[in-house]
Amino acid sequence: MDTFSALMHGFSVATTIGNLGWCLLGVVLGTAIGVLPGIGPALTVALLLPVTYGMEPASAFIMFAGIYYGAMYGGSTTSILLNTPGESASIVTALDGHAMARQGRGAQALATAAIGSFVAGTIATAALTFVAPLMVKLALLFGPADYFALMVLALTTVTAVLGDSLSRGLASLLFGLALGLVGIDLQTGQARFTLGIPELLDGIDVVVVAVGLFAVGETLYTLARHRYENEEIYALKGSKWMDREDWRRSWRPWLRGTALGFPIGALPAGGSEIPTFLSYLTEKRLSKNPEEFGKGAIEAVAGPEAANNASAAGVLAPLLALGLPTSATAAIMLAAFQQYGIQPGPTLFDKQPELVWGLIASLYIGNLMLLVLNLPLAGVWVKVLAVPRPWLYAGILLFATMGAYTLNNNITDVVLLWIIGIIGFGMRCYDIPIAPCIVGLILGPLAEQQFRRALTISQGDATVFFTQPLSLSLLMIAAALVVLPMILRQRSKP
């Protein structure tokens, strides 16, 4: 089946009344929860995971696609109006977006973000449609050693690129990898680090870790900081629409942002932080008035928001085609697949074409729904922002508990949630990034599997990772990513 007819088949799956309903529900829930301050897409997806337990896989993933894109839209509203980015990818949006909101141009900032996200999302979804099958072909060439090297590369970028301290990033990554080891070793049946607790034999669920670190940790941190923070929401006033000048200044950044976001997001080592920063820098360089940047330049909202959404679609390419998550959100999506006993990767396209193509088709539909929802309803989402903090965060804890308890219907998961929440609070206090931990937790076991498989094939010869051209070059890129910034930093020192 060629790509186009596969996509058409996907649309026939996604446009049944039931699935359109799930998509709409996902989009609304995703936006509503994504708008809440301190909640980014990763947490939104993790919190809403239990809602999909009883559903058909295809419908569940169609809803997820809606939640994923919805949370991205919602997140930009929070960054613009409240200056509290829910995830690192919207930090850049917050810079100029919030400045625009302070000048009473919040509605225009929201509009350029929404339309830019739509443009970028649609183009990037189209690119995903054609890149993912190509990536599957590529993936078939990969042996275990190459897969392992690819995972090392992905883990390295998540760690080395985020945050400013490599040791803190590494600490987070290794902690995640350690959590991933808990449970029965599938190859030998040996229990590892279960502390004699039978519930731990199945391992620690990524949802518990994500919700613990993001929701519980974040709530406790907000509690500790609440007395010292002064939040101000800027109401939307005046014209809600972008004028001719706004359009003229926005459309090029949208396209450039998309061009940066998708390829970088689709790289097995991508993520969405780099393209948003790159887009910001590009727009600043190309702008006739770079001095406006940081003070409310519409280009600085349009470009990075487009880049952010395009990379969100890009991240799905390695996730679906290689089973390789490169962001915290993708890691949780992978967990959602595993919950249905589905392992994303090259075979997924053959075995579950309905699911994959239904999911991709619903991305197009969800994107359109979001545009329709977001432009006229911006005012409604602003009201969501105004929920008093005490009630909001107490509610987040309730939902977190619900998410953890309904995983296996036992208290152990909720106790774990509490412990991990305390650790998350500590990580927030010490500025230790959370994404490496989540990606490490989910990628660790997969990496170990490939590592052992590769060594079994080579009969214990560890040079196998360095003698095959593909795995060698991937490992060298990974090493360069760690070493180069260090050298550059050394040089810039007097």
Added chain:
Amino acid sequence: MKRLLRPHNAELVPGVFCLGLGAYMLLDVWSKPGIATKAAVGPGLFPAIIGAGLAAVGAKLCHEAWRRRGQLEPFRELDLRAAFQGAIAFLVMILTLEWLGWVIAGSLMYATVAHAFGERRIGRSLALGLALTVVTWGLFDRVLDLALPVGTVVEQVLTHFGYEI
């Protein structure tokens, strides 16, 4: 507690945590008997690598903290009492969840956490918590077919009055 959290000591916490966890993992791997396996790599190698990595990063973090001691910017202001109240409220709910049930334990936690955030209208918080827990219970238990605990105490009371759960 205050003295422990002075900047130069507090900075050591992540390092010591990683160092401790890494050491524990290495000890655990080392104390496990080797399993005879046909595979080239046993279940201990990966944990050993990660344990060693954690110990190394922990040592590095401690070293960094030690080198910068004295010249640190003051720790960001944190109202640890409020965070503590929230953490304890959450823990109490977890421990009483299967006993008091989702609705009661959840509402109590809700009101306590809201209080920690400075919300002084306890009656209102309780009412809101009650509304939220009842609605979510209904949604999860009846519509989505996921079980949230009713609570053994609540069950007894309800059966006493002739309700069947």
